[in-house]
Amino acid sequence: MATNFIGTPENRVDGRDKVTGNAKYTAEFHKEGLLHGVVVSSAIAKGRIKNIDTAAALQLNGVVEVFTHENTPSLAWLDLSYKDMDSPPGDPFRPLHSDKIQFNMQPVALVVAETLELAKYASTLIEVEYEVEKHRTSLADNLDDSIKGKGIRAGFTPPKSIGNFKEAYESAGVKLEVEYFHGAEHHNPMEMHASIVFYEEDGNLTIYDKTQGVLNSRHYVSMVFGVSKKKIRVLSPFVGGAFGSALRPQYQLFMATLAALQLKRSVKVELTRPQMFSFGHRPITIQKLKFGASPEGKIEAISHQAYSETSTFEKYLENIVNWAGKLYDCENVEQIYELVRLDVYTPLDMRAPGGATGIYALESAIDELSYKLNIDPLELRLKNYTEEDKGESKPFSSRTLRECFKQGAERFGWKNRNPEPRSMQEGHQLTGWGMSAGVWDAMQMPARAKAEFKADGTLTVGSATADIGTGTYTIMTQIAAETLGLPLEKVSAKLGDSKLPFAFIEGGSSTAASVGSAVEKVCKKIAKKLLKEAGKMEDSPFKGAGLEDVIFADEKISDKNDPSVNVHFSEIMRARDLQEIKKKYFLLPNMLKQNKYSRATHSAVFAEVKVDEDLGTIKVTRIVSAIDGGRILNPKTAHSQILGGVVWGISMALHEDTFMDHNFGRFITHDLASYHVSVNADMPDIDILFVEEPDTVVSSLGAKGVGEIGLLGVAAAINNAVYHATGKRIRSLPIRLDNAMKERTIKN
């Protein structure tokens, strides 16, 4: 069929706009008279503002106003009003609310001027006097003051323990106890966060916001500023990357809205790159792992304990220690999650939140265990392969991890590996091979979609979701086109507009399964209506026919058994005198059915590194990533998502670290010169394969979502490869040159 598109490697439907500069991102919309706002950030981590002098800035011609806590009107009173769809428990940060400083780089003023350059200059003239209080920002120094990591939050599952870890550990023949650490990371999408609030003549607000959920932004503005939702439209047609950073409304949205409402003018606020380090990060964790195993390699006891950071005002929760029972057939699993309140901004979901760091530690420790047992790391994983989720005591809705291990190992050539560390040496170059498993939740969220089929044969589908580079526009188009049997060119997908039907924030790899399914269903409703109308045509062969009797393809309804009996959509619309058919659909996940299963995506990652023993340079030279992501809707865009995930894993293993200077309680690597991310020169050969098994429990389309799974396991595989190359076990990320060097080169 010429209109079968699900599972085919279509080019992105928004590709042309993106390569010509026509795709407009948030900061790029303009109307005459638009004002520019620049944010001033605090220089201390904790204390209060004694005095804030704005006079020098205000004297400049063209500076319109400076907003501080002193002249910000009292807004919503309840903390609840500041909550959003992605809020953790606690009291959300309120920008410009009081003189209190709760974290370093907290926004303390907004300078609004007629030009960007002037606003930037004026912002340097704001003088802030602080009363400094003693801050605490170190996780390691405050482990004895932790609180339980529990509470209610979307996507968070409180970790459970099963069996009796202590007993099983005590009696185990082989024991391992290790501790892992990694630094903080910041999302750093290439597009910096920005919001434009157009103040319309009727007082309505048209807002362009960098967001993964236009409805979340609308909700926030409405609640905080007491403006009716009907008067607010939030748009976000293109998002220049987000990776979780735009799940919550960030403070530039507050700032732009405040200024627009106060000045009754349109205002744009774009953060600077350093300010991209001021509103949430992947939290630092210290993880303690214990394994008990039989000498033959049966894992009998696992304890995974994580200490992580949160802010003083919110309790950030993520799934760090929830994974061991999903990967290993072990009856005694202890999972402990503790938080330490620090004077930092609340951590923020960052691609595979919790999993990326938890699995790094778990899968590195498993590698250590394999050496202790003298068993090949792949064999150890297969020996302890679990057919069900031990933690949840549920079967998996689908799982091809075993096959991922097999196919990945074959592609990589794992069987040729000499397990002995330092065994693959060429001159100064030490080669190492390592591997890891990965797992991530496969989620489906409620979603609405609408569709409009017109007499000219075009179809528009829409949902208030986002495309952050994930390919949402493209898969929505493919699904709609195939379901109704239309060419891609006749379908257009709409998203990123709060006027569209409800979709949850675009995160957690859930959009394809959620919005994708809603699009499929709404198109089925259009199809049903078309069939019904076809049945009403004179001498119609489709009288009384059901969807199961026919095929929708090539803009026609055809008899399933005799395709020569068919009717073109245009004939139906003409004969029935229809201008358009409009339908809506509300997808409510079948929780009853879904809750019977553990639903997850999986990965098997194999890595090769080369380490220069004298210089300590580490180069990842080869990655094979085998992915269980259910049915792949578009192999081209899915491949790109996994590719991106792998690059993130390399970056996490070797480069990324937002370094905190605890003297000031301030992240000091707050730009792209000092915060390193992987660049083109860091790239190895990356070989990606999908081991598909449609999962109709997760979604009727069979898709499980591939946004995060590409990242999971990559850092551990690299870490394990570095051990294999050097014989040195490194238990902190990023892996630094000095850690990988010969012992003799390390002084102190």
Next chain:
Amino acid sequence: MTNSERKDQPEAATFSVEKRKVSLTINGVKQEIEVEVWTSILDLLREHLHLTGTKKGCDHGQCGACTVLMDGKRINSCLSLAVMHDGAEITTVEGLATGDKLHPVQEAFIEHDAFQCGYCTPGQICSTIGLVNEGKAKTLEDIRDLMSGNICRCGAYNNIVKVVQEALERSRS
């Protein structure tokens, strides 16, 4: 006291930034532009001329999102003040296609899915064309090194490299 009232006060400072006229040819169109001396080429393009295809990713020459071609060479437009370039010819991503026909590098970016979010893409495209013009890249390693001034946070590097390889092959034939 509102700011407009403040400005009526006698002590209000008079503040202005010097403006100069520059002649720039942008995407083939010669323009006389009056520009404040503190305006970068990037801000001139994005904020003043509303040519928003060129992106701001850091404003400090650290990410390459703002890469444009100036007299055929790739530059970080955020690091250059507009007044310094009187008479220059600038090509941005908006000036690469001929009518409806995309530049081959643009076509290749779509075909190889050499982007996800698309935000670094205009810079990557201009950088690719600049790299070919330079004629220095001979090997895969050269390409990777010489494209490393353009960060792609979505991690499309390996697909971008395919585009560059094709572009180099085209330039040789």
